[in-house]
Amino acid sequence: MITLYDIPSKLPGKAFSNNIFKARLAIAFKGLPFKTEWVEMCDIGPKMKALGADPTQTNPDGSPKYTLPVIYDDATGKCVSESMKIAEYLEATYPDKPSLFPFGTYAPIHLFNEYFPDVVQPGFIVFVSAFTDKLNPPTLEYIRRTREPLMGKKLEEMIPSPEEKVTLLAATKENFSKLDAIYASNGAGKMYFFGNIPSYADLILAANLIWIMLSVGMESNEWNAISNEWDGGRWGTLLKTLEKYNVNQ
Amino acid sequence: MITLYDIPSKLPGKAFSNNIFKARLAIAFKGLPFKTEWVEMCDIGPKMKALGADPTQTNPDGSPKYTLPVIYDDATGKCVSESMKIAEYLEATYPDKPSLFPFGTYAPIHLFNEYFPDVVQPGFIVFVSAFTDKLNPPTLEYIRRTREPLMGKKLEEMIPSPEEKVTLLAATKENFSKLDAIYASNGAGKMYFFGNIPSYADLILAANLIWIMLSVGMESNEWNAISNEWDGGRWGTLLKTLEKYNVNQ
Structure with a gap:
């Protein structure tokens, strides 16, 4: 096992x-x-x-x-x-x-893996800072001890203001919209990076969507917007088909 | 036709x-x-x-x-x-x-098309400015008339100095090296984005390599480095297999 x-x-x-x-x-x-x-x-x-x-x-x-x-x-x-x-x-x-790598080629998914962090980058500090109060004390203390001296401020001071969050999420939305155009090039009803075939590229995306969902909260307006409104609901729909792989064992 | x-x-x-x-x-x-x-x-x-x-x-x-x-x-x-x-x-x-789009999917190549300009971006001004004295008068005058007012300087003033060129080419080399890792993920001897199968992704790359070659000059030290030395000669080798499609008709 x-x-x-x-x-x-x-x-x-x-x-x-x-x-x-x-x-x-x-x-x-x-x-x-x-x-x-x-x-x-x-x-x-x-x-x-x-x-x-x-x-x-x-x-x-x-x-x-x-x-x-x-x-x-x-x-x-x-x-x-x-x-x-x-x-x-x-x-x-x-x-x-x-x-995980259909058609026996790896480069397209390696490219996706290289590209994707830039899509989320504007919102990264929004998402990552939302986990501060959800971490167990030993991990939180470790992050404080290793990150705060590097950043020269306390974790709480890194949390963006509500106005900053709006701006950062808008920039993230714009990047997702470019990714939507890439996915859309496969044609209507083709949900995955390789059309009808899910692959590790879609799992990279799903992993990040789950992380974003846990960060902003599944019941939040933000998650509702991201999953149901951004890019015609593409991301929520895609995640639904892959959520069965989100298992704790 | x-x-x-x-x-x-x-x-x-x-x-x-x-x-x-x-x-x-x-x-x-x-x-x-x-x-x-x-x-x-x-x-x-x-x-x-x-x-x-x-x-x-x-x-x-x-x-x-x-x-x-x-x-x-x-x-x-x-x-x-x-x-x-x-x-x-x-x-x-x-x-x-x-x-041009093997496996019937378009997204991987759209992603490549979205990603690739960033690879060349540091060197773009080096390559594009090298064409100034190679353009016919009507096109050169048109570029002067439309670009110089926007940039607030003459085309000749946009040409990077030899020291700047070295820096910009080094940054371009670094980006190509990331692309090399992406191509290399397909395995040894697999030359193309989709392994053994050339596609429009490789043509996007080849088009830019030809443009770079014409810019720095086929006989230049720069082109020798880019095509034969960068990333173990991957780019020169790849271009050689696709150069038969570089035809004037």
């Missing part, structure tokens, strides 16, 4: 990270049994080091930096770090399961 | 515009007979209006703006403006010819 390492929050489903949702959805999309092992942010480094996982980045002092998602697959004895590497591992290891 | 409207230069092959090369390559890729009708930049508006072509943009004063490429297809009596629309028209009208 696959173990997915994820950061817990106070939210009912615990998971909240957009990047870790990518791996979570990819495993479920492949229909593979898995369980989650929850790791507070302060414990990721020591835990992943002990597990023998690859670091994903380098700290300013040159030491290896460990981030999630990481998976451990006891069927192969392998640890894989970083969401795209995990998706590629699952595709290569379980080729008989539904394909 | 298809007529392609293109802007001539003093270069041996006359064509120089990256955007018009996209259409030129797409028509040749489809194996369709065509002829070029050369239009100096100052004549594009009146000529395209008379032809009944769609404008592609709007001038600041609200009037329609006409740009090339435009094609006229006498087999269907249709005029099509704008490179992506031309590619889609060719695909829909000549589906039995080699496919």
Whole structure:
């Protein structure tokens, strides 16, 4: 069975990270049994080091930096770090399961993965700062300890004002509208990046939509606008078809 | 037969515009007979209006703006403006010819078309300003008349210094290196965006490589570096396989 390492929050489903949702959805999309092992942010480094996982980045002092998602697959004895590497591992290891990379090509989805962060970028601080009061104390303290000195201010001071939020969401909406034109080029009724075939590109999008939904709140006016009004409801409709892969195991 | 409207230069092959090369390559890729009708930049508006072509943009004063490429297809009596629309028209009208959009999906290539300008953006002023002394007088005068007042300086003053060129090319190289990682994700020996299958995405890239080659000069150290050294020679190798579509007819 696959173990997915994820950061817990106070939210009912615990998971909240957009990047870790990518791996979570990819495993479920492949229909593979898995369980989650929850790791507070302060414990990721020591835990992943002990597990023998690859670091994903380098700290300013040159030491290896460990981030999630990481998976451990006891069927192969392998640890894989970083969401795209995990998706590629699952595709290569379980080729008989539904394909995350249809047509056997990887570049279009790598391009999507490179492009997509810029779409969300204007709203990133809105979404990420909304999680402050939803994190468990050890993770919140870790973020304060590592981020506040870098930013020169307290987390609470990074939360945009209501007016700033409106501006940042409007800029995000404009970027989504460009992505809508890209999806729309496939033709009416074709919901996915590859037309009628869902792929890891759509899961990258869905992971971020779930993260945005948890951030602004499922019952909020913002989520209603994003999922039902932006781009003729494209994003809410697309997410509905993929939400079955949003599972905690 | 298809007529392609293109802007001539003093270069041996006359064509120089990256955007018009996209259409030129797409028509040749489809194996369709065509002829070029050369239009100096100052004549594009009146000529395209008379032809009944769609404008592609709007001038600041609200009037329609006409740009090339435009094609006229006498087999269907249709005029099509704008490179992506031309590619889609060719695909829909000549589906039995080699496919510009393999797998029947359009979004991956639309994404590529949206992403690619940012790759070249740092070097854009280097490449575009190198054409100043290669343009015919009517087009050069038109550009001076329309661009210099907007920029508040003469074309010659927009040419980057040798030091600036080095910096701008280094930034362009860095962006190409990200694109290299995207292409490389398909695996060793897979040259194209869709692996072994060339598509309109690769033609967008080739059109820009030809434009860069004409700008810096085929025999220059810069082109040698870009085509043979950047990213292990990926771009020069890719262009070589597609250069047969770079035809003047």
